[in-house]
Amino acid sequence: MSSRPAYPHVVVVMGVAGTGKTTVGPLVAEALGVPYAEGDDFHPAANIAKMAAGTPLDDADRAPWLDLIGDWARSRAAAGTGGVVTCSALKRAYRDRLRESTPGLVFLHLTGNRELIAARMAARKGHFMTTRLLDSQFATLEPLDADEAGVAVDVTPEAAVIAERAVAALRQL
Numbered sequence: 536m537s538s539r540p541a542y543p544h545v546v547v548v549m550g551v552a553g554t555g556k557t558t559v560g561p562l563v564a565e566a567l568g569v570p571y572a573e574g575d576d577f578h579p580a581a582n583i584a585k586m587a588a589g590t591p592l593d594d595a596d597r598a599p600w601l602d603l604i605g606d607w608a609r610s611r612a613a614a615g616t617g618g619v620v621t622c623s624a625l626k627r628a629y630r631d632r633l634r635e636s637t638p639g640l641v642f643l644h645l646t647g648n649r650e651l652i653a654a655r656m657a658a659r660k661g662h663f664m665t666t667r668l669l670d671s672q673f674a675t676l677e678p679l680d681a682d683e684a685g686v687a688v689d690v691t692p693e694a695a696v697i698a699e700r701a702v703a704a705l706r707q708l
Contacts, residue, residue: 643685
């Protein structure tokens with residue numbers, strides 16, 4: 536019997552700030568039996584300071600961050616372990632950049648309405664991303680196109696239900 540995980544893909548949990556990527560990502564990774572990485576940990580200090588000040592990142596700010604996440608994903612794919620990593624990946628161009636480093640990535644797009652997400656963001660404490668940036672996140676968001684491997688899951692229910700639905704949908708890919 537092989538010791539390889541049943542789900543060797545690398546999954547990028549994407550969506551606007553406040554959709555629950557950091558909460559759902561580890562639950563999905565655990566259910567799939569793969570390693571997990573928090574995308575925020577790949578941000579340089581300058582990016583975090585910029586967002587904490589209420590200034591949206593631009594493409595130049597995001598490029599090195601995306602490359603580091605791509606490096607992590609590529610190493611998981613090369614090792615055959617699969618993995619789950621969080622990354623807003625709001626634009627198709629960002630997802631394309633990640634796929635350039637790691638062909639075969641699968642995206643889990645966490646979706647929800649602005650009011651729900653704003654309420655969740657307002658309730659969380661100590662996070663650098665404030666609700667002031669939520670409008671810019673929604674303005675930047677380009678949902679998955681039909682030719683992109685991935686699934687969209689609504690974030691209205693509790694995290695365990697979201698993760699369960701996500702895993703079921705991912706296993707159908």
